[in-house]
Amino acid sequence: xxxxxxxxxxxxxxxxxxxxxxxxxxxxxxxxxxxxxxxxxxxxxxxxxxxxxxxxxxxxxxxxxxxxxxxxxxxxxxxxxxxxxxxxxxxxxxxxxxxxxxxxxxxxxxxxxxxxxxxxxxxxxxxxxxxxxxxxxxxxxxxxxxxxxxxxxxxxxxxxxxxxxxxxxxxxxxxxxxxxxxxxxxxxxxxxxxxxxxxxxxxxxxxxxxxxxxxxxxxxxxxxxxxxxxxxxxxxxxxxxxxxxxxxxx
Amino acid sequence: xxxxxxxxxxxxxxxxxxxxxxxxxxxxxxxxxxxxxxxxxxxxxxxxxxxxxxxxxxxxxxxxxxxxxxxxxxxxxxxxxxxxxxxxxxxxxxxxxxxxxxxxxxxxxxxxxxxxxxxxxxxxxxxxxxxxxxxxxxxxxxxxxxxxxxxxxxxxxxxxxxxxxxxxxxxxxxxxxxxxxxxxxxxxxxxxxxxxxxxxxxxxxxxxxxxxxxxxxxxxxxxxxxxxxxxxxxxxxxx
Numbered sequence: 333x334x335x336x337x338x339x340x341x342x343x344x345x346x347x348x349x350x351x352x353x354x355x356x357x358x359x360x361x362x363x364x365x366x367x368x369x370x371x372x373x374x375x376x377x378x379x380x381x382x383x384x385x386x387x388x389x390x391x392x393x394x395x396x397x398x399x400x401x402x403x404x405x406x407x408x409x410x411x412x413x414x415x416x417x418x419x420x421x422x423x424x425x426x427x428x429x430x431x432x433x434x435x436x437x438x439x440x441x442x443x444x445x446x447x448x449x450x451x452x453x454x455x456x457x458x459x460x461x462x463x464x465x466x467x468x469x470x471x472x473x474x475x476x477x478x479x480x481x482x483x484x485x486x487x488x489x490x491x492x493x494x495x496x497x498x499x500x501x502x503x504x505x506x507x508x509x510x511x512x513x514x515x516x517x518x519x520x521x522x523x524x525x526x527x528x529x530x531x532x533x534x535x536x537x538x539x540x541x542x543x544x545x546x547x548x549x550x551x552x553x554x555x556x557x558x559x560x561x562x563x564x565x566x567x568x569x570x571x572x573x574x575x576x577x578x579x580x581x582x
Numbered sequence: 583x584x585x586x587x588x589x590x591x592x593x594x595x596x597x598x599x600x601x602x603x604x605x606x607x608x609x610x611x612x613x614x615x616x617x618x619x620x621x622x623x624x625x626x627x628x629x630x631x632x633x634x635x636x637x638x639x640x641x642x643x644x645x646x647x648x649x650x651x652x653x654x655x656x657x658x659x660x661x662x663x664x665x666x667x668x669x670x671x672x673x674x675x676x677x678x679x680x681x682x683x684x685x686x687x688x689x690x691x692x693x694x695x696x697x698x699x700x701x702x703x704x705x706x707x708x709x710x711x712x713x714x715x716x717x718x719x720x721x722x723x724x725x726x727x728x729x730x731x732x733x734x735x736x737x738x739x740x741x742x743x744x745x746x747x748x749x750x751x752x753x754x755x756x757x758x759x760x761x762x763x764x765x766x767x768x769x770x771x772x773x774x775x776x777x778x779x780x781x782x783x784x785x786x787x788x789x790x791x792x793x794x795x796x797x798x799x800x801x802x803x804x805x806x807x808x809x810x811x812x813x814x815x816x817x818x819x820x821x
Contacts, residue, residue, distance in 0.1 A: 334685055338686050341682075341685070412671075420686070423658060423663055424732075425658040425659050581635055
């Protein structure tokens with residue numbers, strides 16, 4: 333267990349030592365989104381009977397949880413691979429399952445820390461209620477874990493920083509931005525509503541938001557099933573890659 | 583007695599390149615063993631296979647009787663590797679790096695041994711300096727320290743003195759000799775043949791993934807009377 337905890341602690345220190353870049357910067361980005369969209373739309377739009385700024389805040393929180401969980405594990409792995417320092421974690425007797433859990437937990441931790449930071453920074457701008465805190469906790473943890481695992485896949489697969497950037501810009505960003513962070517999918521045309529239901533991030537945001545307002549586009553139980561199934565699938569792929577040593581051990 | 587390292591018919595391809603071509607070799611406990619060869623001979627691939635960084639296509643490798651794949655945890659606990667590349671994690675200082683590396687091997691409180699390593703490698707004054715701020719030679723010393731944090735009975739040094747000044751080289755060899763005298767098995771690859779001649783009791787000469795010669799340093803030298811290990815090396819490589 334010491335190997336696992338050390339790896340987890342190392343991954344925590346890795347982002348905490350540059351917290352200004354890894355925690356404070358995403359909080360500022362979310363705050364800017366809120367100020368801009370909130371200012372433009374707050375007086376014109378209500379979603380599920382909730383003021384737009386209030387509706388937006390949980391979406392921004394969850395978006396940052398997911399994006400930062402992904403960024404943590406992916407950047408750590410690609411950096412270690414490119415600099416060669418990955419050997420320090422490949423030489424010791426750390427089982428691949430411990431390797432997986434340590435990276436994912438550290439990713440969740442960073443995601444949640446950023447999420448809490450976003451909430452603390454934005455809560456002053458709108459009335460926020462918390463109807464079901466357990467749903468908030470469950471969706472942020474499972475969502476963060478899934479994106480942490482996805483970040484591991486990207487970090488293992490990518491051989492250069494631009495490949496990782498492509499993964500992030502062409503998959504992660506569209507998945508998160510088009511998931512209902514900024515809108516309810518019921519404001520979309522029928523076709524795009526249908527498309528949105530194939531986006532697992534939609535269920536994460538929707539379920540997370542339910543915890544705040546007690547209303548959502550789909551029942552939170554359904555969202556939980558979808559998100560848990562996606563997390564299980566991504567975890568199995570990641571564990572398989574780690575076990576096989578693909579792109580880590582020649 | 584169980585050999586420190588056992589390598590049996592190991593084959594490894596990288597695409598069409600046969601990096602290891604049926605290498606077999608036993609290294610006994612307590613030996614100071616030299617693995618020599620030109621660039622691309624397969625030395626690092628062999629060491630990486632032993633460390634689990636490379637997966638051979640065929641053959642078996644074990645460390646003190648533990649198979650490096652089937653019993654990888656036991657094998658890796660007994661092996662310390664100083665990699666050839668000058669790699670480091672830029673987020674940490676020297677002491678943090680060594681504490682973290684100890685933790686990876688399951689050792690929680692290791693400061694006494696870490697202090698001893700730092701002192702022997704003349705790193706005590708750099709203990710709290712970030713890895714980025716160290717010179718190449720200092721980084722090399724930390725790599726050696728990282729390989730030793732878990733007191734492995736088998737230590738592999740892959741070109742540990744490349745780019746290192748004379749003073750450190752002497753200090754390093756003094757420390758490694760002491761470890762060897764205490765019973766640690768040392769496996770050394772180096773391009774400095776005079777170092778191998780002075781330090782190694784037995785030497786394997788590799789070329790194109792195969793072992794061309796394997797004998798005690800004295801016997802290899804005796805086959806070329808009056809010559810140095812460099813003469814032996816050059817003639818063997820010309821075969």
